[in-house]
Amino acid sequence: MDSSVNLAKPAPGSSSAAAETFLSxxxxxxxxxxxxxxxxxxxxxxxxxxxGETLGIVGESGSGKSVSSMAxxxxxxxxxxxxxxxxVLEGTxxxxxxxxxxxxxxxxxxxxxxxxxxxxxxxxxxxxxxxMEAYRVHNDVSKAEAKRRAIEMLDRVGIPNxxxxxxxxxxxxxxxxxxxxxxxxxxxxxxxLLIADEPTTALDVTVQAQILDLxxxxxxxxxxxxxxxTHDLGVVxxxxxxxxxxxxxxxxxxxxxxxxxxxxxxxxTWGLLSSVPDxxxxxxxxxxxIPGNPPSLLNPPSGCAFHPRCIHRDKVPGDLCRxxxxxxxxxxxxxxxxxxxxxxxxxAIYQNEVLPEIAPDLADELPEEQR
Amino acid sequence: MFAFLVRRxxxxxxxxxxxxxxxxVLFFASPVDIAAYACGxxxxxxxxxxxxxxxxxxxxxxxxxxxxxxxxxxxRVYPNDPELREAAPQLVTKCDAPCFGYSQLxxxxxxEEISEALPVTASLAVFALILWLIGGVALGSIAALxxxxxxxxxxxxxxxxxxxxxxxxxGLLLLKFVSIKWGxxxxxxxTPIAEGGVGKWLYxxxxxxxxxxxxxxxxxxxxxxxxxxxxxxxxxxxxxxxxGLSRGRVLRKHTLRAAxxxxxxMAGLDFAGxxxxxxxTEFVFNFNGLGKLVVEANRTYDLPTIIGVVILAASFVIIMxxxxxxxxxxxxxxxxxx
Numbered sequence: 284m285d286s287s288v289n290l291a292k293p294a295p296g297s298s299s300a301a302a303e304t305f306l307s308x309x310x311x312x313x314x315x316x317x318x319x320x321x322x323x324x325x326x327x328x329x330x331x332x333x334x335g336e337t338l339g340i341v342g343e344s345g346s347g348k349s350v351s352s353m354a355x356x357x358x359x360x361x362x363x364x365x366x367x368x369x370x371v372l373e374g375t376x377x378x379x380x381x382x383x384x385x386x387x388x389x390x391x392x393x394x395x396x397x398x399x400x401x402x403x404x405x406x407x408x409x410x411x412x413x414x415m416e417a418y419r420v421h422n423d424v425s426k427a428e429a430k431r432r433a434i435e436m437l438d439r440v441g442i443p444n445x446x447x448x449x450x451x452x453x454x455x456x457x458x459x460x461x462x463x464x465x466x467x468x469x470x471x472x473x474x475x476l477l478i479a480d481e482p483t484t485a486l487d488v489t490v491q492a493q494i495l496d497l498x499x500x501x502x503x504x505x506x507x508x509x510x511x512x513t514h515d516l517g518v519v520x521x522x523x524x525x526x527x528x529x530x531x532x533x534x535x536x537x538x539x540x541x542x543x544x545x546x547x548x549x550x551x552t553w554g555l556l557s558s559v560p561d562x563x564x565x566x567x568x569x570x571x572x573i574p575g576n577p578p579s580l581l582n583p584p585s586g587c588a589f590h591p592r593c594i595h596r597d598k599v600p601g602d603l604c605r606x607x608x609x610x611x612x613x614x615x616x617x618x619x620x621x622x623x624x625x626x627x628x629x630x631a632i633y634q635n636e637v638l639p640e641i642a643p644d645l646a647d648e649l650p651e652e653q654r
Numbered sequence: 655m656f657a658f659l660v661r662r663x664x665x666x667x668x669x670x671x672x673x674x675x676x677x678x679v680l681f682f683a684s685p686v687d688i689a690a691y692a693c694g695x696x697x698x699x700x701x702x703x704x705x706x707x708x709x710x711x712x713x714x715x716x717x718x719x720x721x722x723x724x725x726x727x728x729x730r731v732y733p734n735d736p737e738l739r740e741a742a743p744q745l746v747t748k749c750d751a752p753c754f755g756y757s758q759l760x761x762x763x764x765x766e767e768i769s770e771a772l773p774v775t776a777s778l779a780v781f782a783l784i785l786w787l788i789g790g791v792a793l794g795s796i797a798a799l800x801x802x803x804x805x806x807x808x809x810x811x812x813x814x815x816x817x818x819x820x821x822x823x824x825g826l827l828l829l830k831f832v833s834i835k836w837g838x839x840x841x842x843x844x845t846p847i848a849e850g851g852v853g854k855w856l857y858x859x860x861x862x863x864x865x866x867x868x869x870x871x872x873x874x875x876x877x878x879x880x881x882x883x884x885x886x887x888x889x890x891x892x893x894x895x896x897x898g899l900s901r902g903r904v905l906r907k908h909t910l911r912a913a914x915x916x917x918x919x920m921a922g923l924d925f926a927g928x929x930x931x932x933x934x935t936e937f938v939f940n941f942n943g944l945g946k947l948v949v950e951a952n953r954t955y956d957l958p959t960i961i962g963v964v965i966l967a968a969s970f971v972i973i974m975x976x977x978x979x980x981x982x983x984x985x986x987x988x989x990x991x992x
Contacts, residue, residue, distance in 0.1 A: 358895055386899075386900060388898070389896055389897065390898035390899075394897075397889060397893060399889065402889040402890065405894070405911075407915075407985065416907075420903075452987045454987070465893075468893075
């Protein structure tokens with residue numbers, strides 16, 4: 284596959300500006316007024332993303348991951364959602380654009396791939412038709428030219444016999460191939476930002492790895508920024524440069540991937556880590572689910588939204604967890620690692636109490652290696 | 655595809671044959687003595703038997719059915735009884751294959767009766783289908799797109815009201831006010847294209863077709879609205895938006911295509927039902943269509959006419975079913991006929 288055609292349009296913010304912030308989200312709020320009250324799906328979310336880098340957003344269902352990415356895509360238009368804050372993409376605040384200006388950016392500058400590629404593709408149109416449509420809406424080219432480009436993209440994402448498969452319908456593709464086709468559709472206009480909403484959740488594990496590899500390859504080639512939304516910390520470990528943990532519409536922990544996975548400071552992140560089974564891990568390691576359910580976004584708990592489910596809240600003096608919402612501030616390990624938690628010595632609690640239970644062998648090794 | 659068609663057509667033919675047999679058996683199972691009814695008040699047993707013979711009702715039911723089926727295949731001559739034919743050669747009627755029978759009461763072959771009534775019913779049904787599909791789909795889509803607004807509520811409410819109205823009431827209302835009281839539209843009298851041209855034909859069809867269409871339209875507005883709303887919440891519609899397509903294009907190409915597929919089935923079957931006769935509308939507007947023909951035939955115990963219309967109506971339903979199945983496979987690539 285020649286990359287010259289793919290790189291015909293240089294990826295926005297490439298090479299020279301690679302270190303600059305490509306996407307900057309500030310104090311994003313997405314509220315849905317309902318007859319029962321306002322559902323605060325996203326409540327003051329901020330993060331930055333550089334070109335060519337990957338941000339992993341993790342959290343349970345209903346934590347606001349997908350809602351915030353839909354806000355970046357401008358897909359809440361017409362749903363009655365109240366959106367405020369700033370979403371600055373290459374110097375343009377997407378929230379200030381008219382619906383039609385935003386429509387022109389969708390698919391062109393920001394693209395999205397979805398969780399279940401079977402339901403995300405129209406069953407009545409061929410894969411090629413749908414990919415061509417994505418190209419032609421932003422490029423004034425003939426059908427034949429668009430088809431050539433669609434075949435090229437299908438080839439690039441690793442679909443065998445792309446010139447034949449381009450005429451197939453989505454149901455004639457396997458799950459992994461459908462997701463490849465979705466990726467081809469998302470990347471056909473060389474968007475600077477790709478949002479992948481649980482791109483591997485609906486796939487076999489073997490296929491998951493292939494899709495993640497493909498995404499990383501393409502990211503290197505196009506130098507695009509990727510936001511990967513997932514609840515699978517394995518995917519985050521594989522893909523992400525930065526990790527943002529969300530709970531009840533807010534960021535609760537944010538920092539570089541390795542830092543967050545090895546020195547998590549927020550009990551909710553510990554809970555997520557405790558819930559991940561480890562194939563190579565020792566069989567004595569316990570899977571500890573987080574007790575309780577995600578909170579109601581209509582009436583979030585007072586203070587820290589996580590406190591009703593938090594088993595460490597008695598380590599915080601007074602009634603602080605129940606009464607005061609902690610700020611997202613740097614924790615014990617420096618400015619790059621922020622957390623929203625009242626625990627003062629969280630790193631020590633994790634190393635001494637949590638880790639031995641979820642990964643005993645790792646806990647034994649750690650003292651020499653990490654401290 | 656071909657094997658599917660052969661199988662379905664074969665099954666359909668068997669179904670029609672069974673239906674004709676059932677109609678024969680049911681007809682003769684009725685407690686009414688048809689000969690006595692046809693022979694009238696001053697009837698002696700001898701005349702009654704004579705009448706029975708003349709009507710062709712003297713043979714056993716199965717023999718009559720066999721003769722009937724034979725008539726379809728190779729035609730037949732009426733009256734059935736050779737003696738009667740010799741006695742009154744001027745009354746002998748030849749009925750060519752496919753012969754659906756001879757109505758002794760109307761003194762016409764059933765083929766003639768149907769060829770007079772079918773165009774009336776077919777014109778009504780086709781015109782009504784067009785009216786209700788266009789109206790129902792357009793209003794239903796508008797309601798779905800403005801979900802929750804006054805327009806939406808109004809459309810849904812009005813369609814509920816019309817859905818609840820009986821057809822004869824709407825028909826009479828149109829006749830009484832639009833035609834008679836306000837004089838906006840001449841009282842419809844069916845005029846074939848051959849007599850008055852296409853314009854006159856359409857003009858006269860409009861009110862009765864509208865009557866038929868209104869009730870169906872009410873149902874289709876509600877169904878279209880539901881299907882469009884369902885389609886709009888599909889993941890692939892979100893994908894279409896995420897590609898940057900305009901809202902109009904997403905609606906036309908993606909949403910409606912998915913939403914209207916189930917309507918094809920319903921419209922096909924509703925249309926097939928109407929082709930068997932729009933009884934009430936035909937009576938209200940005094941259009942001599944199949945519905946009126948078969949109701950009159952039932953009233954006068956005119957077996958040949960009843961059988962003819964029943965077979966025709968059943969064939970329409972069977973044929974439309976096959977067409978709908980084939981259309982479905984054309985519309986939805988996931989459907990394989992087999």
